[in-house]
Amino acid sequence: MLYDRYASLVYSIALKALRSVSEAEDLTQxxxxxxxxxxxxxxxxxxxxxxxxxxxxxYLTTLTRSRAxxxxxxxxTYRKYLDRWSHTQTAMDLATPLSDATKQERRALVVAAxxxxxxxxxxxxxxxxxxxxxxxxISEQLGVPLGTVKSWARxxxxxxxEKLRDQLGDEPQ
Amino acid sequence: xxxxxxPLPNDPRQPQTPTEDLSEALRExxxxxxxxxxxxxxxxxxxxxxxxxxxxxxEVHSLQQALELMPYALPEExxxxxxxxxxxxxxxxxxxxxxLAPVGEIAPPNRKLQADSPxxxxxxxxxxxxxxxxxxxxxxxxxxxxAALGFNALKTARLGPSLATxxxxxxxxxxxxxxxxxxxxxxxxxxxxxxxxxGPVDFTVQxxxxxxxxxxxxxxxxxxxxxxPESKGKLLGGSNCKLGKTAGLRLSYQVDMPLDTxxxxxxxxPSTSQETSQIVSVYQLEPNEEQFPGFYDSYxxxxxxxxxxxxxxxxxxxxxxxxxxxxxxxLSSLAQSITPI
Numbered sequence: 001m002l003y004d005r006y007a008s009l010v011y012s013i014a015l016k017a018l019r020s021v022s023e024a025e026d027l028t029q030x031x032x033x034x035x036x037x038x039x040x041x042x043x044x045x046x047x048x049x050x051x052x053x054x055x056x057x058x059y060l061t062t063l064t065r066s067r068a069x070x071x072x073x074x075x076x077t078y079r080k081y082l083d084r085w086s087h088t089q090t091a092m093d094l095a096t097p098l099s100d101a102t103k104q105e106r107r108a109l110v111v112a113a114x115x116x117x118x119x120x121x122x123x124x125x126x127x128x129x130x131x132x133x134x135x136x137x138i139s140e141q142l143g144v145p146l147g148t149v150k151s152w153a154r155x156x157x158x159x160x161x162e163k164l165r166d167q168l169g170d171e172p173q
Numbered sequence: 174x175x176x177x178x179x180p181l182p183n184d185p186r187q188p189q190t191p192t193e194d195l196s197e198a199l200r201e202x203x204x205x206x207x208x209x210x211x212x213x214x215x216x217x218x219x220x221x222x223x224x225x226x227x228x229x230x231x232e233v234h235s236l237q238q239a240l241e242l243m244p245y246a247l248p249e250e251x252x253x254x255x256x257x258x259x260x261x262x263x264x265x266x267x268x269x270x271x272x273l274a275p276v277g278e279i280a281p282p283n284r285k286l287q288a289d290s291p292x293x294x295x296x297x298x299x300x301x302x303x304x305x306x307x308x309x310x311x312x313x314x315x316x317x318x319x320a321a322l323g324f325n326a327l328k329t330a331r332l333g334p335s336l337a338t339x340x341x342x343x344x345x346x347x348x349x350x351x352x353x354x355x356x357x358x359x360x361x362x363x364x365x366x367x368x369x370x371x372g373p374v375d376f377t378v379q380x381x382x383x384x385x386x387x388x389x390x391x392x393x394x395x396x397x398x399x400x401x402p403e404s405k406g407k408l409l410g411g412s413n414c415k416l417g418k419t420a421g422l423r424l425s426y427q428v429d430m431p432l433d434t435x436x437x438x439x440x441x442x443p444s445t446s447q448e449t450s451q452i453v454s455v456y457q458l459e460p461n462e463e464q465f466p467g468f469y470d471s472y473x474x475x476x477x478x479x480x481x482x483x484x485x486x487x488x489x490x491x492x493x494x495x496x497x498x499x500x501x502x503x504l505s506s507l508a509q510s511i512t513p514i
Contacts, residue, residue, distance in 0.1 A: 007251065008252075011250055012248065024250075025259075029260050033264065110243065129240060135208075153205075154205050157207065160242075160243075164238075164239050
C-alpha cells in the first residue's frame with residue numbers, strides 16, 4: 001500500500017527539514033493529497049506514469065523537499081536556492097535511480113556512503129539539501145569562509161556520488 | 174556489484190561512464206551547479222558548456238541522483254497513526270466539495286483512452302449531457318484517490334463493523350466505499366484466480382458460442398460476451414464467480430506481451446511463452462447498483478495498491494471489467510478491442 005510504503009520516507013524528510021512534528025505531519029498530508037490528485041488526474045491518461053517504486057519514491061522525495069523548503073522560505077528567504085531547484089527539477093526524469101535494492105539495503109548503502117564524508121561536508125550538504133540554506137547563510141552560521149563551505153559541499157557531493165555510483169541509473173539521453 | 178575503493182575524484186576509473194574524462198575543475202563546477210552555488214553568469218556559462226558536452230550533462234545527472242539518495246539515510250520516522258485517517262478525511266472532504274471538472278479524466282468508450290485531447294470531456298456536449306448522470310463519478314474519482322493512497326486496511330477497519338450494522342455515514346461516503354469495494358473485489362478475484370493450482374478457469378470451451386451455456390448465475394447471450402479478438406489474446410476458459418453479492422462470469426485470456434527478447438509467441442504454444450504472457454481476466458457482471466453505480470458511456474480505470482490494474486465500463490445490461498497486471502494504457506487498449514460478436 002502506497003501510504004504505508006512511503007509515509008515514513010515523506011515524513012522523515014519533512015521532519016528533518018521542518019524540525020517540527022506538527023508541521024511535518026501537515027506536510028505529509030499535503031504531499032499525499034497532491035499524490036492522490038495527481039494520480040487520479042493521470043489515470044489512463046497520457047501522463048499516466050509507470051509506477052515503478054523507485055520512481056515514485058523519487059517523485060515523493062522531490063515533492064516533499066520542495067514543499068518543505070517552500071514552508072521554510074515562508075519563514076525567511078531562500079529564493080536563489082529554490083530557483084536553482086525549480087530549474088533543475090524540470091530536467092529530471094522519473095526513472096528510478098536505484099536498481100532493485102530493497103529498502104534496507106538501500107538505506108545501508110546510502111548510510112555507508114555518507115559515512116565516508118567528512119562531517120563538515122555532510123553537515124553542509126544536509127543544511128543545503130533539507131533546509132534549502134544558501135552557502136552564504138551556512139558560512140555565517142558555521143563561521144567559516146564562503147569558499148570553504150563551497151568546497152565542502154562540492155567535494156562532499158562528488159564523494160557521495162563516487163560511493164553510490166553503482167546505485168545510480170543510466171545517464172539520460 | 175563492484176567495490177569502489179578509491180574515492181579520489183581525479184583518479185581514472187573504470188571507463189564505463191563518460192564522466193571520467195572531465196577535469197576535476199569541471200566536475201567541481203558540475204557539483205556547484207547541482208548544489209546551486211554558481212553565480213548567475215557562471216551558471217549561464219556552465220549551461221552553455223553542458224549543452225555542448227554530453228559527458229558534462231551526464232555528470233550533472235549523476236550528481237543530482239546521488240544528492241537525491243540522501244533521504245534514504247535518514248533515521249526512519251513514522252507519522253502518528255492519526256495522520257492516515259486525517260488524510261482520508263481530507264480526501265473525502267475534497268470529494269464532497271468537488272466540482273465536476275475532473276470528469277474530463279473519464280473518456281467515453283468510443284474515444285481513445287490515451288488520447289491527449291486538450292478539450293475537457295466535461296465541456297463537450299456529450300460531457301454536459303452526461304453530467305447529471307455522472308454525479309456519482311466524484312465517487313469514481315475517489316477510487317483513484319483511495320487506490321493511490323492504498324487505504325485498504327483503513328477502509329476495512331472503518332467499514333467492517335459499520336457495513337454490518339445500519340450505520341450510515343454520509344451517502345456520498347457510503348457510495349465511495351462501495352465503489353471501492355467493487356474494485357477491491359475485482360482485483361482480489363483476479364489474483365485469487367491466478368493462484369488457483371488447477372489454473373484460473375473452471376471450464377474450457379472449443380468456441381465462444383459454448384460459453385453462454387456454462388454461465389450459471391445469470392443469463393447471458395453470445396452477443397453480450399466480452400470477447401477479445403483472437404489477435405489480442407488466447408481464451409483459456411471461463412469461470413462463474415461472485416464478487417460480493419454480484420454474480421459474474423470471468424473469462425481468462427492469455428495475452429502475449431511483446432517483449433523484445435521474443436518474437437510474438439504463437440497462440441498455440443502457451444507453455445513456451447510463459448514469461449512473455451499475462452493472464453488478463455475479463456469480467457461480465459450483473460450490475461449491482463450499490464457496488465458498481467451506473468457509469469454508462471465511460472471507461473473507469475483504476476490502479477490498485479498492489480499494482481493490479483482495472484478498466485471498467487458498462488453497456489446495456491452488464492458491467493464489464495478487465496483486470497490484469499498490465500500498464501493502464503495497454504489494458505485500456507485491450508478494453509477497446511472488445512466488440513460484440
